[in-house]
Amino acid sequence: MSQSSTSVDTSRSVFETLVGTSCHFCDDGRLARDEYKGNDAVVCDACETPAVQSW
Numbered sequence: 001m002s003q004s005s006t007s008v009d010t011s012r013s014v015f016e017t018l019v020g021t022s023c024h025f026c027d028d029g030r031l032a033r034d035e036y037k038g039n040d041a042v043v044c045d046a047c048e049t050p051a052v053q054s055w
Contacts, residue, residue, distance in 0.1 A: 018042045018051055025049040 015033060019042060023029035029046030036043055041053035 014052055015040070015042050015054075023047060023049065023051070 018031050023044035026047040029044035031042045032045045034043040036050040039053040039055045041050045043050050
């Protein structure tokens, strides 16, 4: 059980680190917290490509 909560904490830390950075898939976007296919994710605000997601 503690391993599962550790993974969630790590995901949140990665998400927070990526938010606001430039998208590597397009030239115009910035990464923002959002959902992607029902999962928590960090997604480009321009091309909507997920940089990371947690399920």
